[in-house]
Amino acid sequence: xxxxVGQRVRVAARHHAGHHRxxxxxxxxxxxxxxxxxxxxxxxxxxxxxxxLPELRLYxxxxxxxxxxxxxxxxxxxxxxxx
Amino acid sequence: MSGHxxxxxxxxxxxxxxxxxxxxxxxxxLEELLVDKGVIRREDVRAGIDWLVSRTPxxxxxxxxxxxxxxxxxxxxxxxxxxxxxxxxLDPGPAPVVVAVENTEDVHHVVVCTLCSxxxxxxxxxxxxxxxxxxxxxxxVSEPRGVLTEFGVELDDEVELRVLDSTADIRYLVIPRRPAxxxxxxxxxxxxxxxxxxxxxxxxxxxxxxx
Numbered sequence: 260x261x262x263x264v265g266q267r268v269r270v271a272a273r274h275h276a277g278h279h280r281x282x283x284x285x286x287x288x289x290x291x292x293x294x295x296x297x298x299x300x301x302x303x304x305x306x307x308x309x310x311x312l313p314e315l316r317l318y319x320x321x322x323x324x325x326x327x328x329x330x331x332x333x334x335x336x337x338x339x340x341x342x
Numbered sequence: 343m344s345g346h347x348x349x350x351x352x353x354x355x356x357x358x359x360x361x362x363x364x365x366x367x368x369x370x371x372l373e374e375l376l377v378d379k380g381v382i383r384r385e386d387v388r389a390g391i392d393w394l395v396s397r398t399p400x401x402x403x404x405x406x407x408x409x410x411x412x413x414x415x416x417x418x419x420x421x422x423x424x425x426x427x428x429x430x431x432l433d434p435g436p437a438p439v440v441v442a443v444e445n446t447e448d449v450h451h452v453v454v455c456t457l458c459s460x461x462x463x464x465x466x467x468x469x470x471x472x473x474x475x476x477x478x479x480x481x482x483v484s485e486p487r488g489v490l491t492e493f494g495v496e497l498d499d500e501v502e503l504r505v506l507d508s509t510a511d512i513r514y515l516v517i518p519r520r521p522a523x524x525x526x527x528x529x530x531x532x533x534x535x536x537x538x539x540x541x542x543x544x545x546x547x548x549x550x551x552x553x
Contacts, residue, residue: 280510282456284483296439299511317510327503329483331456332510 261316262292262338268320269341270333278306281337285322285329289341293330294319301334394468401432402465402515403536405442406547407529410520420444423515427465435464437513444517445543449502452490452543453514454482462513466538473542483507493544506543516543523549 262268272287280302295318300311316335321328362370376382405427409416419426423440427433434440440462443451455461456479461469472478482489486505490497497503506514518540524532539545 280457282483282507282509284456294441296441296510296512302510317512319512321504327486327505329505329507331507332512334510 260338260340261335262295262318262340264292264294266292267341268292268318268338270320271337271339275303277303279303281333282331285320285331285333288322290320290322292318293321296332299334394463397433397435397464397467399466399536399538399541400533401427402462402538402541403533404430404432405465405515406517406536406541407533409442409517410524410532411529416444416517419517433464435462437462437464437511439511440465440513440515442515442517443504443506445519447519448500449504450490450495450497450543451504451506451514451516452482452486453506453508453516454479455508456480456483457509460508460513462515465515466541470538490544493539495545516541518543518545518547521547521549 267289268291269289270281270285270287275281295316297317298314299317301309301313301315302311305311317332318335318338319330320333320338321330323329373382373387377384377387405419405423408430409419415426415429418429419442423442424434426442427440445451453461455473459469459474461473463469478489483505486503487497490503508514518536520532521535524535527535535548535550537545537548540547
């Protein structure tokens with residue numbers, strides 16, 4: 260599933276025991292795709308000596324709507340469509 | 343502890359920084375192991391350190407000063423900071439993508455890495471210790487205005503505040519606002535106003551030349 264700028268997405272709330280780049284504070288949160296960074300190797304396998312292939316799409320996802328917004332870079336397999 | 347696994351006929355203490363913190367001891371043990379197993383060489387480690395400490399915020403400042411004086415360069419910097427750095431003969435480093443963002447009257451960006459210490463080292467040099475500290479990493483995403491106040495930046499309530507958490511492969515460089523009254527300065531003089539902290543977004547560019 261690929262996403263476009265402006266789409267609303269939810270970050271999976273799943274637990275992942277190994278190395279991953281999805282910060283705990285945005286798990287389960289809904290945000291907006293702000294930028295499509297392109298394709299990058301998967302840190303979840305690269306961290307254990309793997310080649311990180313296949314590459315995954317990486318997005319800037321913006322969260323929050325109050326005093327400030329936080330933009331985190333989230334890999335595609337952590338995202339799902341949100342209403 | 344006597345000897346450490348290689349062929350000397352005498353005991354000697356390892357060269358350390360004195361009261362070695364646990365992380366440093368761990369790094370040293372890892373280095374020993376990797377060298378012993380032939381994965382890396384000592385020269386590689388030294389070359390890596392030499393590269394890192396040779397980088398300074400002066401390179402990032404050159405990019406910003408050029409962007410302040412040349413609007414078309416600024417567009418290229420915002421579109422592809424890596425290519426813009428190469429255009430000025432700067433080394434953008436091994437990070438695959440550097441993204442530059444612009445602070446304006448209406449929008450302020452501040453950069454953090456909540457997971458570790460990701461930082462555009464090639465263009466800014468080694469990150470400051472506070473950037474790696476738990477309080478900075480946790481508070482910048484939860485109460486960034488308070489953090490900015492502590493750094494001396496008071497934002498008007500209307501200013502949109504964006505916190506960029508560099509969680510993956512992207513490294514962020516902030517283009518601070520050009521200070522008022524800097525119209526007559528040369529590009530080199532402007533670069534002297536561009537501090538490291540202003541390119542992280544925890545400070546504004548210096549208002550006048552530092553002598």
